[in-house]
Amino acid sequence: MEQYEPDRPAPAQAAPARRGPGSGRAAPTRRSLLRAGAGTTLALGGLGTLAGCGIPAAGRTQDDTAAEDHSAREKTVNFSNWPEYIDVDGSGKRHPTLEAFTRRTGIKVTYTEDINDNDEFFGKIKPQLAAGQDTGRDLIVLTDWLAARVIRLGWAQKLDPANLPHAFANLAEQFRSPEWDPGHAYSYPWQGVSVVIAYNKKALDGVQVKSVSDLLDNPRLKGRVGFLTEMRDSMGMTLLDMGKDPGKFTADDFDAGIARIQKAVDKGQIRRFTGNDYTSDLTKGDLAACLAWGGDVVQLKADNPDVDYLIPDAGYITGTDCMLIPAKARHKTDAERLIDFYYEPEQAAALAAYTNYVSPVDGVRPYLAKIDKSVAENPLILPDKATAAKSHAFRLLSEKEETAFEEKYAKLTGA
The missing domain is CATH 3.40.190.10 (Periplasmic binding protein-like II)
Known part of the structure; x- marks a missing residue:
């Protein structure tokens, strides 16, 4: 099996299948259920509620979140994401970028589309995280406000910059300084919204x-x-x-x-x-x-x-949907290598061409143009400087504010 070489691009992939407006991350399973939480979802979301359920509102220390890394001998990543939020081939069953990653590294990715709602998913994994247990997932994608909460609670593992050379170098300026994760110590954007x-x-x-x-x-x-x-x-x-x-x-x-x-x-x-x-x-x-x-x-x-x-x-x-490695995940290094893989412009282009959301990766334009020139020229997918300058992020809310505002x-x- 080939060794991982971070600076070598993966073999060129076929253009991803194009979709209609009823599919993909834009599908009802993705955004219509996203909101942070009127009604019952508030019961899952607030930090005060967590404390009331015996789950500590204070975060764990970083030492508590780490786990023995089995990456070298098990060579696997268990990746949870939203429905149809990754490139798919014409058959609708294969993910070309994941297959390219496995061919290059020998790391098998078990990819599961089991995140239909931020609060619902958080409710599923929070008992294990609070108990200091492995969730069975090495990589998850959460919307920025929930990613911030998970980090604040101490339930994400700190990333090793040595395993993220492309992510560090190619992260677009627009996404570089989130107040809730300075320096991207715990997360990296998957796609922008x-x-x-x-x-x-x-x-x-x-x-x-x-x-x-x-x-x-x-x-x-x-x-x-x-x-x-x-x-x-x-x-x-x-x-x-x-x-x-x-x-x-x-x-x-x-x-x-x-x-x-x-x-x-x-x-x-x-x-x-x-x-x-x-x-x-x-x-x-x-x-x-x-x-x-x-x-x-x-x-x-x-x-x-x-x-x-x-x-x-x-x-x-x-806003952004962000990749995090949960506390106690067994395959941290392998997950970091997968994060870094998607910051290679060629892989980022394949992803953006399918999702039609904002790519957080610099240098993606020429690769995207080879797949679909119109997509590469669309400022909703690759914002030009003037468009990016008009973007604003919603500020981080305190626990009290989040509950009251929702x-x-x-x-x-x-x-």
Whole structure:
């Protein structure tokens, strides 16, 4: 079997199968269930709830999270991810990049699509993590706010930079400095997620939409506007429209944003709050305009010339889904090598061409252009400097804020 050589690219892979808007990370199994937690999901999510269940709110020390590394003799990685969030060949059964990794390294990847919701998955693994037990997984993908919580609790293993040369060198500037994981000591982005305004040109019938204010205030759009059930995304876009920085806002700012959206709800401006099921309404024209996720829009626009998007002058919200190695995972080094593998531009290109979400990897453009030139030129997948400069991340919330803000947003949406 060949030895791992970090600087040698894997053999070129065939172009990944293209998808329609009903599949992939944009599928209902991914984003419509993502939100942090109105109703029952709050019971799973809050750190106060964990403490109430006998699970310590304070994080474990790093020494507690480490485990004996069996990578050298077992050569395996157990990888949990979201449904259809990786490249798939024409048969829909094989993952070319994972197969390339195994050919090169001899490390077998057991790939499981068992994450359908952040809180649901966290509820599944938290008893083992809290008890200092192996979850049976070496690598997991969580949305940034939950990744931050897992790190804060001390339930992720610290990464070894020596095993991540490509990740360190090729991580795009836009993703380099998350406040919740300085220096990416515990995590690396899998894909980025952008929130934009999507619209159906035919349904707009000449109405100009340029901002969130237009969505909330234009009477000609009454009953034909959609907002997202994901609190951070809808509130982040609203705060930007109000001239507030989503990375620095206050509780009063948040309440003002809630009041602004509530006014639109009360007058019937907003048709409904959705997961990614807005895609059907937007395509049919039942929604004239809505807040939307970039990967969805890329796919919708390719299939329907009436669908398009805009990035408001005020900016847009970006987030990440992140790779972490859980505490007590048995194959830490092998998992780190897999993380690093996806920071080789060729592998990152194959992934981005399939998911249509933002690649966090510098140098991916020429490889992506070989697969699909239109994808390589799409700023929703590879943001240019001007687009990246308009991106904003929603700030890290304290335990108290997270609970309070989610409850207020759940009341607003009727969840």
